[in-house]
Amino acid sequence: MSDNPNALTAWAALRRIEAGTLTAEALMQACQARIAEREPEVGAFIHLDPEAARAAVRTASGIGPLRGLPVAAKDLIDTADMPTAYGSSIYEGNQPTEDAAVVARTRSVGGVVIGKTVTTEFAWRRPGKTRNPHNLAHTPGGSSSGSAAAVADCMVPLAFGTQTAGSVIRPAAYCGVVGFKPTFGTYDRAGVKELSGYFDTVGTFARAVEDIALFDGALRGATPPRLDTFDAAPPRLAIHVPFADRIDEDGGAALERAREAAQAAGASVAGLVDWTRFEAMDPVHATIMTAEAGRALAWEYDNAYDKLSDFYRETIAAGRAIDDDAYFAAMAEADVFRNEAAARLDGIDAILTVPASGEAPEGLEFTGDPLFNKVWTLLRWPCVTIPAGTGGRGLPVGVQIVTGYGEDARALAVAAWLERALVDRGATAV
């Protein structure tokens, strides 16, 4: 598989395209062939239009920096030329008038939207059809299930997801790819179905940190962030292990491998002690997200109740029952915590932590626990997960890098540095 263009990282593909040894058309065809072969088992997509994508490549290949690279978009994100159903039968066949801002931006920098990927129902609990490409009996995680699986299975080099609790970082870890939840607000949410305005964040998937940086630069209309910041002076890391009793052996071993690799490569790694407020913020996240889901899905609750899952019927009712005093108090507490928490980063370059409890759970019914993502999402800080080997059942496990508000470039530079350190240490494949 690794000789096929679809298995190349975005950067590697672009290098070949510039060297004249690959065309954007051939890359698109290879990705589409991979989808045709694997989609019946993996089920990453909810909508594909191969002919339109091939036609789009002809124009897009002349537009930089993405030059016709295929990009998959979670079906929570509006597209003017493809139906967008938000993971709900309520919106079957729904055709948005315009592209979401991130899709418009992607097209304007040469990306080609190859298709819409499976999301859980309105980006929360009820799973879609997607399976973990590493073991079809396991969940790929969610809610950005299809995007994580499509990138992991080499169907596409780049994809969009969204995270409200743990919907980018967790599926990325489960599928063994790189996931990036930037600082809240980085990529605009116009045209993204709202679940929780306080948390919803657009993020990205790729198979290498440098691809995330490439995509990030393109989306921001800027030079990609430099990833060599720590080449000369390795980063100062601190490990934070919240909810330690909920992390399994595989999750703990991944963190240990990352620590060893980082130290072997010259990083300093300290522990982050006594941050008990961190765990106490988990219910604050739950209050805000539930209250906001109850508000955001008012039309669906009132007009399409019979097409909502039991989960949403209960959650929306619960959200409506949260009174405004509790809701505002939770948001005010989150604001204060975010300001206080900044001091935790004094003297370090990044936090190293787990992105999930361990391997992807067996079965497709439960997309896994976002416990290790919710408080970081509440902090609105950038998070990157990178692969860190496999667990006891041969499924991928990851580690997560977190930096402070707006320090996205640093998060990516530390992640790129650690990605290489893990490869050098033999903890992950090249």
Add this chain to the structure above:
Amino acid sequence: MSDNPNALTAWAALRRIEAGTLTAEALMQACQARIAEREPEVGAFIHLDPEAARAAVRTASGIGPLRGLPVAAKDLIDTADMPTAYGSSIYEGNQPTEDAAVVARTRSVGGVVIGKTVTTEFAWRRPGKTRNPHNLAHTPGGSSSGSAAAVADCMVPLAFGTQTAGSVIRPAAYCGVVGFKPTFGTYDRAGVKELSGYFDTVGTFARAVEDIALFDGALRGATPPRLDTFDAAPPRLAIHVPFADRIDEDGGAALERAREAAQAAGASVAGLVDWTRFEAMDPVHATIMTAEAGRALAWEYDNAYDKLSDFYRETIAAGRAIDDDAYFAAMAEADVFRNEAAARLDGIDAILTVPASGEAPEGLEFTGDPLFNKVWTLLRWPCVTIPAGTGGRGLPVGVQIVTGYGEDARALAVAAWLERALVDRGATAV
């Protein structure tokens, strides 16, 4: 006019409906007759469907608490049964699939959407056709131009607007009605066209504070906030006059009338001194709003450039040119300022300030300066403007009440108290 049902406040109309001396159908007909008479001059609406509204009243009149009351919705807010054009020819004839969350909520509590009101282009600079009903040669303010004018002209008792800089409070003041911008996030934004995710706030218009409270309770599914909190012990107010050299004689006189009325009714009124940081936050607001508009309107810029005003062509380009470091630094600064600013409210119940520089400017080209709204919007604190007499040209002028994050009930109670004090003092009509 004042004997016509359309001139009643929402509360007064509901009392008559309960007493059996008015029906919701008759109220709707009176509002529609008023619209038919005045709309050619005022131009508050962009879409009306009188028959559908009359049909809807029959069912809605049985649903509480709004019992068929007509509500106007700014055309920035999606409606499943009416086109929604966001003030832009790009979206002429655009028919959303679903109702925005606030519209769904309104319908579920017995409100009837009577029509869509004029918004400036994507809720910023370029005005629509609406005129100030008090003097047709003057602007009604913006961006919620039609909603403010429709309520002021007794076409409808309640209306929705949105505020990103000063788009609820300022037109309410110019049109002589009550405007309410609640704490950020109070009314969900799902289905509201995004301009700036950090600021966009859904708000409401009415002709009395008690109507705002009624609508607020209905939207939140709660008992309306109590407005008699300060009946026994008058509020402790502090006056804040930012950008003092930009306030004209009429604006200053309104504030003076409010101060006198409040003191005569027993309130303590202190000055708020040395808050220089407040004025320094104005450019921070501008940076965030411009950067986000540049991101949110990416699809329009890339695909419908020729239908954008010159203002947006320039603003979107300027927004895209703001780099992420500046954008994130501005948001972080706003977060810190909001936390610091809370201490300003120690020992007082509310801040009393101006909602605008004075009367509505002459002409329709410029909807007025949001200078006296932007920093309050940045603080995400609740703001209420109430009428406080007229200025030198006979146009309405208002005063603004502001309280802390989540203290919406208190803001409304102080506003209701001051509204009565101004009437008692003879500063405003009943």
